[in-house]
Amino acid sequence: MTTTAPPERATGAPGAGDAYTAAQAAQDAGAAHGTRTLRVWRGAGGTGAFTEFTTDVVEGMVVLDAIHQIQAEQANDLAVRWNCKAGKCGSCSAEINGKPKLMCMTRLDELPTDAPITVEPMRAFPHVRDLVSDVSWNFRVKPQIRRFTPRPPDAPDGTWRMRQADVDRVQEFRQCIECFLCQDVCHVLRDHHKHETFAGPRYFVHAAALEMHPLDTADRIPELRQAQGIGYCNITKCCTSVCPEHIAITDNAIIPLKERVVDRFYDPVGRLVQLFRRKSPAH
Numbered sequence: 584m585t586t587t588a589p590p591e592r593a594t595g596a597p598g599a600g601d602a603y604t605a606a607q608a609a610q611d612a613g614a615a616h617g618t619r620t621l622r623v624w625r626g627a628g629g630t631g632a633f634t635e636f637t638t639d640v641v642e643g644m645v646v647l648d649a650i651h652q653i654q655a656e657q658a659n660d661l662a663v664r665w666n667c668k669a670g671k672c673g674s675c676s677a678e679i680n681g682k683p684k685l686m687c688m689t690r691l692d693e694l695p696t697d698a699p700i701t702v703e704p705m706r707a708f709p710h711v712r713d714l715v716s717d718v719s720w721n722f723r724v725k726p727q728i729r730r731f732t733p734r735p736p737d738a739p740d741g742t743w744r745m746r747q748a749d750v751d752r753v754q755e756f757r758q759c760i761e762c763f764l765c766q767d768v769c770h771v772l773r774d775h776h777k778h779e780t781f782a783g784p785r786y787f788v789h790a791a792a793l794e795m796h797p798l799d800t801a802d803r804i805p806e807l808r809q810a811q812g813i814g815y816c817n818i819t820k821c822c823t824s825v826c827p828e829h830i831a832i833t834d835n836a837i838i839p840l841k842e843r844v845v846d847r848f849y850d851p852v853g854r855l856v857q858l859f860r861r862k863s864p865a866h
């Protein structure tokens with residue numbers, strides 16, 4: 584970040600006299616100020632080009648702040664999707680310097696200062712406009728995974744008994760914010776366009792949360808092998824490396840599911856055992 588004097592704050596702005604604004608002004612005055620150049624993808628329907636914008640920045644800003652500032656001051660029609668600005672809604676996914684990331688969780692000072700910062704839409708999905716991709720395919724995949732199907736209650740009062748360790752095992756998968764960064768980076772979708780035959784890492788996480796749930800009785804293994812195409816995954820771990828929730832997608836979800844597929848379909852002893860241990864069919 585190049586350092587310059589802080590810009591003068593506007594006077595007479597709404598709330599300019601309140602304690603919060605004064606505290607914010609004091610904090611800004613003590614922070615490093617400068618400028619950064621962003622190369623932002625502009626265009627619609629898969630066509631477009633990078634446009635360069637230089638904007639004032641202050642220490643602590645994230646890429647989404649800079650995009651909002653550009654939108655406010657230089658490109659009012661710039662399309663960008665966001666919601667929480669807290670890394671929890673999964674809306675602001677984009678490719679920053681070529682890597683899938685959340686714009687609201689990527690600080691400008693984490694990015695190299697010797698070149699402009701590139702910001703592009705996720706490329707594994709159809710482009711809508713500027714930084715917005717159409718991720719609706721993901722929501723059509725989700726219903727293809729069999730729903731949670733609990734066994735009958737263990738006690739007459741309608742409650743169940745579970746070991747804490749079994750409950751804990753699936754909690755990791757439930758952290759998913761559906762940002763689809765893992766889907767974006769996966770070469771099976773991004774480069775080979777297997778959207779019709781491959782559910783993708785986000786949905787293997789979802790399937791694992793259900794398959795490993797201690798109460799669940801549904802059998803998802805044949806569909807994971809066939810319709811959801813888990814065999815296409817060659818465990819590159821790219822999905823794990825971009826997950827903002829640090830879910831061990833490959834090690835804890837995909838590999839155990841692949842092992843279940845192998846045990847069921849390719850291991851003769853396993854198949855015999857499964858005949859006796861198979862879960863009851865889904866309702």
Ligand code: SF4
Nearest residue numbers: 769816818819820822
């Ligand atoms: S590990 Fe599998 S699912 Fe994850 S990015 Fe690689 S091929 Fe895709």
Ligand code: SF4
Nearest residue numbers: 759760762763765826
């Ligand atoms: S598994 Fe991680 S990267 Fe994939 S959608 Fe969920 S939070 Fe995003």
Ligand code: FES
Nearest residue numbers: 667668673675687
């Ligand atoms: S705006 Fe919600 S995750 Fe970034």
